[in-house]
Amino acid sequence: MARYQGVAGDLGAAIKIMAVPELDQEAARIRALLDLGILDTPPEQEFDDIVQAARDACQAPIAVLSLIDSDRQWFKARVGIEACETERDASFCAHAVAASKTLSIPDARLDARFKDNRLVNGPEQIRSYLGAPIMTREGVAIGAVAVIDQRPRDWSSGDTQALERLARIAARLIEMRARCELADAQGQQLLNLAAEGVQFRTIFAAMREGVVLQDRSSIILRHNPAAAALLGLTHDQLLGKSSVDDDWRIVDAAGAPLPVEAQPSMVCLATGEPVLNFVLGVHLRDGALRWLSVNSLPIFDKIGEPPNLTVTSFIDVTELRERETELRDALELAERASRVKSQFVANVSHEIRTPLNGVIALASALRQSALTDRQREMVEIIVESGTTLESILSALLDLAKIEAERMELEIVSFGLEDLVRSSTDLFKIKADNKGLGFDVSVIAPPGARYRGDAQKIRQILWNLLANAIKFTDAGEIAVSVTVEGADPAAQTLLIEVRDTGVGLSPEMEHVLFEPFIQGDASATRRFGGTGLGLTICRALARMMGGDIEALARAERGSVFRVHVPVSTAEPEASVAVESEADLATAMTILLVEDNPNNRRVVELLLEPTGAELVMAENGAEALTILATQRFDLILMDMQMPVMDGLTATREVRCLEAREGEGRTPTPIVMMTANASREHRDAAFAAGADGFITKPVTPATLYAGINTALTAAA
The missing domain is CATH 3.30.450.20 (PAS domain)
Structure with a gap:
């Protein structure tokens, strides 16, 4: 390579130049960095793995491997940011390099060195930083491995140790990389010299x-x-x-x-x-x-x-192989921690939804009873509180799935008018109750159908409308949905939600989509909520290839604008939709559920139908009962001891198959607190005909049963 002017040169010689008295320390550091030949090179997987391991180990949104030259900070690898370099004057990593030691900043706004930094006060909103210097064998700091957060944070000793370890691995990788390139250049030059017979033996003997x-x-x-x-x-x-x-x-x-x-x-x-x-x-x-x-x-x-x-x-490269093994171990540890976290979240979801199922379902059933006004008010409060708790839980679970990259797209065909109507009807009632105007407009061909993730689009609309109603005390809320683009295969769904509420300040616009953040602390106290809704909206929009932005209006209020790619779908054949029918009475139903409260909930909800219920506490008990008795329907919990619902469902289908063609399959409805797509897919793959997510309400229970009966007919 061009930077190696002589075959006898190597890294040791390049670093030794620092000892020349007439060169100051910084000039020697820059020379050492340049001689390593790492600046402005293409991305390489090993370095990308290092920043990914740093982000996972420290649970930070941003991680970089930066190199500091005379006037800039250049990122060899990065995750969580788009820029590939910044000016050196604004760089946090430059301070870690200058001090040749790990730099920890819990809150940059409270640090005199950084409180006026443009990266702190600008749209980047850097709040906390932890950076470990990348040191060559000769003790020269050339850059840093760093993690960055946009919220104040006290970095732990474990974070520091993990980062310093990764910085050492990075240093060795950079040096090994330079040695390999140097060997290539020397080998080629050796061939040339051997052919010419010029100084061959001397150089041959001197090579390292x-x-x-x-x-x-x-x-x-x-x-x-x-x-x-x-x-x-x-x-x-x-x-x-x-x-x-x-x-x-x-x-x-x-x-x-x-x-x-x-x-x-x-x-x-x-x-x-x-x-x-x-x-x-x-x-x-x-x-x-x-x-x-x-x-x-x-x-x-x-x-x-x-x-x-x-x-x-x-x-x-024995040492490099050992470092690669360490890096793989670190990545495996981070991935294992992520899996454990996901499993923990799923278990917590199940454990919380199980008692929540009893609260919401029984309160919903009690609401249908003859009650005094005061009793009805108390029941309404219970239902509303339970529903709010469920929405908070769902938001936390969605955020965990997004962070663990476990959320998937589910592309389906949907009618735009139906989607908008089903997403806005409930909020029209809530707006009426607050005395707010509520206007919805859909600009698209009548009956038009499109392909996209309808559930995620609906979830974005719900979050935006819930916020609009929450933060608006007077005036109106307007929703407009437009389809733009002439190419049927590449169109854009534009959603705008306008309100006349508390509005947005310029400061709020920078942090509005960050997790756990509302406009300010007083807003949190006044309006409540987790501050996750807009974070989830942005993540969902970006998953679908779109984005979301917030705009302060000239007058009071705010505008949220979402754009999502969609494509035109073929029209569906019209289907007559009948009015909701009552559940058939005198049915025999096997209820397989390990939680006694949940068994009682279903029993009370089905009591008005006159259905005959037989109870089993797990899948094994259910199979014993089914060996001697048939039922019109099976309600099957998914997660149970002894034998879970998926295994039991598969066994029921095997039992029916062994009994021959004369045996009509029994409709099975899976009931679970695990509401993800993978659990729904697993239920249907096992042989279920319907799927009900807990908490169960009378409406969801009857609808799920009717769906299963229709599917099995």
Whole structure:
């Protein structure tokens, strides 16, 4: 490469220039950085893995591997930000480099060095920072591995240790990378010098990389001292050896024996092409295993004829392999922690939804009874409080899924007018109760259908409308939905929600979509809520390839604008929609549920229908009952001890299949607090005909039963 002007130059020589008295310390640091040849290079997976591991280990939204030159901060790898470089004056990492030690900033606004920093006060809104310097073996700080958060944060000792460890790995990767590139350049120059016979022996002996000259039988005809030293042999022990020798055993990168014909020099001789950056292992006679990165180049006597010799250079990358193992272990640990977190969230969801099911379902049923006005008011409060608690739980679960990248798109065909109507009808009632105007307009061809994730679009509308009504005391709320674009395969759904509420300040616009944040602390006290709704809206919009923005209106109030890609769908055949029918009476139903409160809830909800209920506490009990008795319907809980609902459903279908074609399958409705798509898919894959999400209400229970009966008919 161009930056290596002489074959004898290497990293040690580049770093030693720092000792020259006439160069100041910073100039020497910049020279050391430039000689490593890492600046302005393309992305590389190993460095991307480091920043991903940093983000996972510290649970931070932003992680970078930055290098500081004379006037800028350049990111070799980054996650959570778009910019690839910033000016050095605004860089936090420059301070960690200058001090050559880890820099921890809990709140930049309280730190005199950073309180006026544009990255703190500008749209980036940096609040906390933790950066560990990347130090070369000679003790030169060239950059930093850092994590950044947009909220104040006290970094733990575990965060610091993880980051410092990753910074050490980064330093070794950068140095190994430079050594490999240097070896390539030196190997090529060596070939040129060998052909010309100019200073060949001197340079050959001085090289720190091992170099061997082999013939077509892989016999080593010449080698430099470094080659013997790297292989733990003397000059006489190495000279004349071949690739097959009792003193070593060669393996590939996975540790399997490497045949002679697959070794770099032999491949090079067979093809006449260079073999570069080939990693192999050498088991030496002292029992040690050394990993080498090998480059093998052909030497031709005459143009057009096969090569008769190869020159092979290699460097010891054993330490780099160990660092890669450490990095893989760190990534595996982070992934395991993420899986544990996801499982914990799912378990907590189930445990909270189970008692919540009893509260909402029984209160909903009680609301249908003959009550005094005061009793009805109390029941309404119970239902409203339970529903609010469920919405908070759902928001937290959605956020956890988004962070764990477990939320998936579910593209379906939907009618735009139906989607908007079903998303806004409830909020029209809430607006009327507050005395607010409520206007909805849909600008699209009548009856138009589109393809997209209807549920996520509906969820965005719900969150925006819930906020609009919450923060508006007088005036009106307006919703407009428009489809833009002439290409049916690439259109944009534009949703605007306007209100005349408390409005937005410029400061609020910068933080509005951050989790757990409302406009200010007083807004949280006055209006309540988790501050997750807009965070989820932005994440959902971006998952679908769109985005969301908030605009302060010239008058009082605010505007939220969402754009989501959609495509035109084929119109569906019209289906007559009948009015909601009562559940058929005198049914025999097997209820499989381990929680006694939930069993009682279903029993009370079905009491008006006259249905006959038989109870089982788990799937195994249900199979015992089904061996002697048939039912019109089975209500099956998904998560139970002894035998879960999925296993039991599969066993029921197997039992029915064994009994022959004369046995009509029993409709099965799966009931679960696990409301994700994967659980729904698993239920139907096991053989269920319907799916009900807890908390169960009379409406959802009857609708789920009717759906299953219709599907099984």
